[in-house]
Amino acid sequence: MRAIILTSLTSLAFLACEAGPSGGPEGRSPTPEPAATARPVPELPFDHPPLTRDPPRTRPVTLGAPEAADLHPTVEVTARPRRRLDLDQLRASMLQVSGGIGWTEQRGAVEVDLFRELSATLGKPDYLQTTTEDLEPSALFLKFLDDASRSVCARMVVADLDRDPADRVLLRHVAADGTDSEDAVTENLRWLVRRFHGRQLAEDGPALATWAWLHTSAEFTARDPMVGWQAVCVGLFTHPDFYSY
Amino acid sequence: MAVKHCIGIILGLLVGSVAWAQDPPTPSESLRCEPDQPVLDRDRYLRALSLDLRGRLPDEAELAALGDADDVPPELLADWLSGPDFAERVVRRHRALLWPNLEGLRLMQVNAGLQAQAGIQWRRNIARVYRGAIVPCEDAPARFGADGSILTRTVDGARIEGWVEVVPYWDPARPVRICAFDAQAEAVSATGTDCSASAAFQDAGCGCGPDLRWCTLGNTHLAVNQSMAQALEKLLTAIFQENRPYTDLFTTRRAFLNGPLVYFYKHQSRMSRFQIEPLPFDRERLPDLAFTDTDTWVEVTLPEAHAGILTRDAWLLRFQTNRSRANRFWDAFLCTPFTPPDAGLQGVDADVTNPDLQQRSGCAYCHALLEPGAAFWGRWSEQGVAYLSPEDFPPTRDDCQACAQRGQQCSTECSRFYVTQTLARQEEPYLGMLRAYSFRRPEHTRNIEAGPRLLALSEVATNRLPACVTQRTAEWLLGRATAEDDAEWLDTLTRAFVAGGYRYRDLVAAIVTSPRYRRVR
Numbered sequence: 001m002r003a004i005i006l007t008s009l010t011s012l013a014f015l016a017c018e019a020g021p022s023g024g025p026e027g028r029s030p031t032p033e034p035a036a037t038a039r040p041v042p043e044l045p046f047d048h049p050p051l052t053r054d055p056p057r058t059r060p061v062t063l064g065a066p067e068a069a070d071l072h073p074t075v076e077v078t079a080r081p082r083r084r085l086d087l088d089q090l091r092a093s094m095l096q097v098s099g100g101i102g103w104t105e106q107r108g109a110v111e112v113d114l115f116r117e118l119s120a121t122l123g124k125p126d127y128l129q130t131t132t133e134d135l136e137p138s139a140l141f142l143k144f145l146d147d148a149s150r151s152v153c154a155r156m157v158v159a160d161l162d163r164d165p166a167d168r169v170l171l172r173h174v175a176a177d178g179t180d181s182e183d184a185v186t187e188n189l190r191w192l193v194r195r196f197h198g199r200q201l202a203e204d205g206p207a208l209a210t211w212a213w214l215h216t217s218a219e220f221t222a223r224d225p226m227v228g229w230q231a232v233c234v235g236l237f238t239h240p241d242f243y244s245y
Numbered sequence: 246m247a248v249k250h251c252i253g254i255i256l257g258l259l260v261g262s263v264a265w266a267q268d269p270p271t272p273s274e275s276l277r278c279e280p281d282q283p284v285l286d287r288d289r290y291l292r293a294l295s296l297d298l299r300g301r302l303p304d305e306a307e308l309a310a311l312g313d314a315d316d317v318p319p320e321l322l323a324d325w326l327s328g329p330d331f332a333e334r335v336v337r338r339h340r341a342l343l344w345p346n347l348e349g350l351r352l353m354q355v356n357a358g359l360q361a362q363a364g365i366q367w368r369r370n371i372a373r374v375y376r377g378a379i380v381p382c383e384d385a386p387a388r389f390g391a392d393g394s395i396l397t398r399t400v401d402g403a404r405i406e407g408w409v410e411v412v413p414y415w416d417p418a419r420p421v422r423i424c425a426f427d428a429q430a431e432a433v434s435a436t437g438t439d440c441s442a443s444a445a446f447q448d449a450g451c452g453c454g455p456d457l458r459w460c461t462l463g464n465t466h467l468a469v470n471q472s473m474a475q476a477l478e479k480l481l482t483a484i485f486q487e488n489r490p491y492t493d494l495f496t497t498r499r500a501f502l503n504g505p506l507v508y509f510y511k512h513q514s515r516m517s518r519f520q521i522e523p524l525p526f527d528r529e530r531l532p533d534l535a536f537t538d539t540d541t542w543v544e545v546t547l548p549e550a551h552a553g554i555l556t557r558d559a560w561l562l563r564f565q566t567n568r569s570r571a572n573r574f575w576d577a578f579l580c581t582p583f584t585p586p587d588a589g590l591q592g593v594d595a596d597v598t599n600p601d602l603q604q605r606s607g608c609a610y611c612h613a614l615l616e617p618g619a620a621f622w623g624r625w626s627e628q629g630v631a632y633l634s635p636e637d638f639p640p641t642r643d644d645c646q647a648c649a650q651r652g653q654q655c656s657t658e659c660s661r662f663y664v665t666q667t668l669a670r671q672e673e674p675y676l677g678m679l680r681a682y683s684f685r686r687p688e689h690t691r692n693i694e695a696g697p698r699l700l701a702l703s704e705v706a707t708n709r710l711p712a713c714v715t716q717r718t719a720e721w722l723l724g725r726a727t728a729e730d731d732a733e734w735l736d737t738l739t740r741a742f743v744a745g746g747y748r749y750r751d752l753v754a755a756i757v758t759s760p761r762y763r764r765v766r
Contacts, residue, residue: 092301127344
């Protein structure tokens with residue numbers, strides 16, 4: 001069908017081209033200026049070069065064999081690449097979704113912020129030795145993100161067990177004893193994905209099913225409902241939807 | 246037979262592939278998520294905006310407040326752009342342009358450093374001046390004569406005194422024990438030495454001064470370095486939070502000072518390893534703050550010659566030569582780094598003896614532009630923050646010219662700031678002239694006199710600076726280098742930035758609401 005349309009259009013174009021030179025330059029009547037019409041100007045793609053008002057140039061063409069072609073060629077649209085969070089964004093985001101639990105380590109009487117301690121290793125420039133920020137989601141970055149997630153999620157579970165259900169972060173819509181209905185699990189998963197990734201998942205969508213599968217598998221393997229939620233927590237933190245945008 | 250076998254295999258494969266194509270999806274396939282759409286939907290857009298403009302995720306209330314709205318409301322964007330988090334993000338972004346880290350610098354002389362031995366502070370480097378040997382004092386209270394002189398006893402040929410207790414400026418709540426010679430507080434020694442300057446290290450009659458102001462202990466003095474960087478960031482924060490024109494960065498005379506900075510400029514500027522004097526402001530007008538007032542910041546207005554960040558101590562000490570100052574400015578704010586051509590510099594070895602880098606083969610590729618550019622800082626000392634006013638430091642000084650041409654002993658000012666010695670014949674015409682005038686062409690001497698403010702304003706007038714600010718901002722928010730097909734868009738942004746009075750907030754708003762920002766691959 002496309003080929004037929006294309007062939008027809010090509011033929012029309014050919015006829016139009018033929019009509020010009022047939023009379024020769026001398027024999028042609030002066031081409032009248034096209035009258036202004038009220039036809040609305042179609043909106044151009046945002047990165048389309050401006051339309052010029054130069055007079056059309058005639059160019060001799062030859063007709064080749066008709067062939068199939070796409071009438072809607074792919075337009076290269078300038079886009080920005082997905083970006084990894086910088087360390088400050090990552091630290092703030094992790095603190096925010098965890099309800100104030102950061103990636104820290106107790107050393108004697110001092111609580112060390114590991115995102116700050118490892119900032120140089122994780123690509124944050126000090127503007128002395130390094131002046132450019134490394135925002136690659138490198139294997140090293142993912143390793144440390146995994147470490148941070150495991151540490152924070154374990155503490156989130158413990159913290160939630162001491163909180164009222166309405167104040168919980170990880171176990172907002174489920175009980176801590178693992179006797180939850182499938183609906184409660186679904187509601188909690190949707191809540192968590194919204195909190196961590198800012199996405200509103202459909203109740204019966206494939207994305208939610210993936211998280212439900214992770215929760216069920218982890219809970220089944222460990223025979224501990226808390227491990228199921230901890231695994232979901234780690235999965236949410238280490239998912240590109242959390243650490244990139 | 247073989248042919249038949251092959252046909253059989255091909256048929257089998259074809260049948261198999263058809264059968265495979267018609268199979269229902271496997272369970273794992275049904276779990277596969279839909280790929281993201283290239284254009285950010287409302288929620289992903291909100292998240293991207295929040296991260297870029299505030300450095301954190303949107304919270305529950307903000308997500309809920311969107312309700313059924315089709316898109317992020319413009320009011321919310323305006324609210325975020327006017328908040329303190331946005332200013333902080335912009336300051337963070339400008340660290341990548343200004344590199345404000347001075348923690349590698351030791352501002353004070355090495356000889357000013359105290360060290361502890363058995364709980365008693367002393368200065369090892371100048372112990373020989375005091376005691377005739379590199380030994381500390383004894384662990385006993387110091388004794389004084391009737392005239393106040395320090396009494397000593399001789400031990401192994403060294404004059405050994407005792408210690409005294411002094412309240413140090415870095416921690417008034419904890420007096421320290423310090424050897425009596427080191428603790429001397431006289432402003433001028435018995436032999437007439439000014440004890441607040443580095444000549445004091447050669448005079449046994451000078452010590453660390455009142456409250457040990459001419460000495461340092463450990464990393465306590467790092468507070469000054471850190472305060473310099475913080476002061477720069479405070480200025481940036483003020484400009485962006487108040488939505489002042491971007492050009493204020495290069496023209497404002499506003500500055501912020503805290504306790505460590507005031508203390509350093511009031512008491513320690515002459516003990517510095519760097520050229521701090523003549524101070525670029527009036528010492529007498531510094532606010533009254535103690536060294537420990539680290540978190541107390543006072544806004545002040547600096548003298549006329551100041552040009553925003555370009556004459557702040559954090560900038561001048563981070564980029565210590567005038568060439569490096571120009572180089573950073575060209576790269577960060579004009580987007581034209583000084584880099585050699587891909588094919589390398591031609592004729593580098595042709596005239597290596599020409600001391601004028603604007604003309605020397607190879608060097609001229611960059612220095613023809615870099616030298617006049619560096620001249621904008623010609624009245625700001627290199628390796629320091631001192632300002633050489635036209636009144637005290639005219640382009641040519643008779644005394645400096647006289648000593649240079651007659652081979653006499655030149656004053657410290659002459660030998661430090663004026664051309665008094667030459668290595669090549671071409672330098673001789675500049676003897677007795679301010680160093681910045683060396684090899685300056687007549688049309689570039691105004692760069693020296695007008696200072697960095699002229700540089701910034703002239704680049705604003707040529708539109709190079711606004712265009713570069715637009716480009717750098719777009720690169721930050723898009724997370725990629727700009728390309729040729731961005732040129733027209735950038736040009737439109739630049740024109741709006743200029744027409745709108747150089748409001749950075751508006752520039753950022755224009756970028757984050759453009760389809761380019763919203764389209765992610």
